[in-house]
Amino acid sequence: MKHELLLQNIAKHINLTGEEETYFISLLQHKKIKRRQYLFHEGDISKFQAFVVDGCLRSYSIDKNGFEHVLQFAPPGWWIGDMKSFLKQQPGTLYIDAIEDSEVILLFKSDLEKLYSTVPKFERFFRILAENALATYQHRLINNLSLPAKERYENFCRLYPSLIQRLPQKQIAAYIGVTPEFLSKMLNQATAKK
């Protein structure tokens, strides 16, 4: 079943009856996304959050010089979306696309609101999710303010070992906040040192 991973994740934090589970599943939409295809585009108003079942997505912004900055990678088991646009229903500033051919489950805002009133337990689930994400972003911000590029890279490797294999180097550079050229230089200096 395609919803299994999501249901497992939910079961870690709240217990659903069979009925509630069925209702929840009825709200979900399935979608396949090919590599490099957009799930969300700057200027869109976000109508859904996406739960990744297979593949890997990323959210990023493009600055006025055309450079990309990665906010998040989302391998299977992760949620991704333009949170600000989703909450305020304003045009978003992010792009979301697939790094590999991927499969996601979409939960639309209108359905989520129905879900909250029908099964209030989900307030708890998404509260916990948001709080954990919040703590993670706070930590990353502090890292970015206080650590040099090399240590940010090492942290990234430690935190997301599975991603290292899977991502092109330039994506990692855009996440930790350096140019691809500098990351390349840095890595080769590190190995040369031995």
Place this chain on the structure above:
Amino acid sequence: MKHELLLQNIAKHINLTGEEETYFISLLQHKKIKRRQYLFHEGDISKFQAFVVDGCLRSYSIDKNGFEHVLQFAPPGWWIGDMKSFLKQQPGTLYIDAIEDSEVILLFKSDLEKLYSTVPKFERFFRILAENALATYQHRLINNLSLPAKERYENFCRLYPSLIQRLPQKQIAAYIGVTPEFLSKMLNQATAKK
């Protein structure tokens, strides 16, 4: 009443009965903090979140070279705490202290858990709070990755005009991620240009 500001904030997102309100208030603890006094210290395990009623607090980390990096300022109406330590009940990495003589309301984790089971509406309230905070930190991260120091400063001024008056320059420097010396240089160049 000292709880008014907090109750107003809550009323923006959920409606409480008189009874629920009374119960909620019974859980709160009041505390005064003098300028430069700590509310939380690195290594502590966070037992509470604090809602600021008067004055101004800040949360920050100290890196291995002894430099401070500000995660958040909290003027009246804001919550502050070491979220990661609070959630995982692990030793924290932040410091929280008062920038001015301040008053806060403490909500302890044990009481918050009781509150969630007694008045589940609060799951919703804190979900909304966490989601908004999350979107804010995501935005700040992207800013830090994509904008030069001057624009980060301008953004700060636009976003928190009331804080500019109130904060010493070096605190702002530690928030936007530059040295006090550089911020001073930057500001004087900007005004000299006219």
Place this chain on the structure above:
DNA sequence: AGAGGGCGTTAACCTGGGTTAAGCTTTTTT
């Protein structure tokens, strides 16, 4: 009221990381 410690400023010098540009390799598309 005086003294000591923050705080802001300036200036000379330094460096982590950016820029540009070219060449090579691998992957994707046709």
Place this chain on the structure above:
DNA sequence: AAAAAAGCTTAACCCAGGTTAACGCCCTCT
């Protein structure tokens, strides 16, 4: 199978922002 596009590397040069240090001002204690 060829062409095009994306990715990685290297190297020379550059700059935003850091470092160090010295000086003056203004709080805030006592």
